[in-house]
Amino acid sequence: MLASIYDSVGALVGEGAERITFPVIAERAGVTPSTLYRRWDDVDALLEEVAVAALTREGESAPDTGSLEGDLTEWALTIAHDISRPERVRYLRAMVSARGDLVSSCPVTDRRHDQAREVVRRASERGEPAPTVDQVLDHVVAPLYHHVLFALDVDDAYARRLVADVLAMVR
Amino acid sequence: MLASIYDSVGALVGEGAERITFPVIAERAGVTPSTLYRRWDDVDALLEEVAVAALTREGESAPDTGSLEGDLTEWALTIAHDISRPERVRYLRAMVSARGDLVSSCPVTDRRHDQAREVVRRASERGEPAPTVDQVLDHVVAPLYHHVLFALDVDDAYARRLVADVLAMVR
Structure with missing residues (x-):
């Protein structure tokens, strides 16, 4: 599930989506928004987590x-x-x-x-x-x-x- | 007129407006959108011009x-x-x-x-x-x-x- 959330955020950022909200991410990832609200304080926290994962994958x-x-x-x-x-x-x-x-x-x-x-x-x-x-x-x-x-x-x-x-x- | 356009862009950025488009700026500045379309290629060009003016005012x-x-x-x-x-x-x-x-x-x-x-x-x-x-x-x-x-x-x-x-x- 986490991978699908990460992928959805990545896809939205990659598409240059103007508004990346929990409902938008949830719809793309096929999860309920409450799943996201429970796990992350806000969209920025999730966005940052994904960015960190994406930016530091190489050269560990x-x-x-x-x-x-x-x-x-x-x-x-x-x-x-x-x-x-x-x-x-x-x-x-x-x-x-x-x-x-x-x-x-x-x-x-x-x-x-x-x-x-x-x-x-x-x-x-x-x-x-x-x-x-x-x-x-x-x-x-x-x-x-x-x-x-x-x-x-x-x-x-x-x-x-x-x-x-x-x-x-x-x- | 230019000052009012600059001020409007500055205010929108300052408010953290999510969508800064020519129509939005035009409405705030009290000019027609076509005034903006004529003068700037796109919103980014105007945004950058205002940013440059704001960021380099001091320490010329x-x-x-x-x-x-x-x-x-x-x-x-x-x-x-x-x-x-x-x-x-x-x-x-x-x-x-x-x-x-x-x-x-x-x-x-x-x-x-x-x-x-x-x-x-x-x-x-x-x-x-x-x-x-x-x-x-x-x-x-x-x-x-x-x-x-x-x-x-x-x-x-x-x-x-x-x-x-x-x-x-x-x-």
């Missing part, structure tokens, strides 16, 4: 190439490819426009946070000078998302330059 | 404090204050969700680009080692917008850290 664990530069490069390229796929862009936009008040943490960001922490931890263990986890998130991940959200171009060269920049901070 | 010219660190810090603080005001956040979100295909340039980004170029140019003239314009945009501006869009906290300390990071790239 951070790459382990043996060097900080290698790890960051491979990771940045994966994210760049991942989030610039048209259906992901729609998810990201839907997530941003659904986002209301200040949140203390964001599940998509949390996943990226865990991956960055892993990459930085391994670099430190190898004795490589490493940026902080926040620096990796602010200077590699944030600009990639920013470019995607503002419909600016994201290519491999861009991802590589961001990695070079964050490494230059600690050289 | 970049600060000139006599040092790169001073200029970047003052500029980053201005942007941080500016874009985290609730009505600006709503504009930014509306702009992102209205954004469709890949754009070669974005007016809001263009304005920031001009300001960054000015700050970098003055630093170079003073003989200070300076990041590139793209580095300033990617590592100071993008993370600020990213935090605002994802409803993460943006405070002065955060803006100052981003400036310290971009300066560390060229030290």
Whole structure:
């Protein structure tokens, strides 16, 4: 049942549906609206849950190439490819426009946070000078998302330059 | 007339209106829909124009404090204050969700680009080692917008850290 709800939300977002409400999702998924009301506080919570599932399916664990530069490069390229796929862009936009008040943490960001922490931890263990986890998130991940959200171009060269920049901070 | 159209779009966005169409805007502004159809290709174009006007009203010219660190810090603080005001956040979100295909340039980004170029140019003239314009945009501006869009906290300390990071790239 959960898969059918997720699929329905995904389809509605993918179609660019203007109003995604519990009754609309319920009808598409073949469940009663009360099923949705019981499980999620509001549509935004469900939308975000689906977005998180869709946006973090790939690249669950951070790459382990043996060097900080290698790890960051491979990771940045994966994210760049991942989030610039048209259906992901729609998810990201839907997530941003659904986002209301200040949140203390964001599940998509949390996943990226865990991956960055892993990459930085391994670099430190190898004795490589490493940026902080926040620096990796602010200077590699944030600009990639920013470019995607503002419909600016994201290519491999861009991802590589961001990695070079964050490494230059600690050289 | 233009002011009344801009105000109406601003009010509709501010109210969180779900459907912002030419007829809806026209009714609010007291003009005929054809006035809008003649002037703008689509609602997104008008929405973006209003967003640009609203988002770039302040800080037209970049600060000139006599040092790169001073200029970047003052500029980053201005942007941080500016874009985290609730009505600006709503504009930014509306702009992102209205954004469709890949754009070669974005007016809001263009304005920031001009300001960054000015700050970098003055630093170079003073003989200070300076990041590139793209580095300033990617590592100071993008993370600020990213935090605002994802409803993460943006405070002065955060803006100052981003400036310290971009300066560390060229030290």
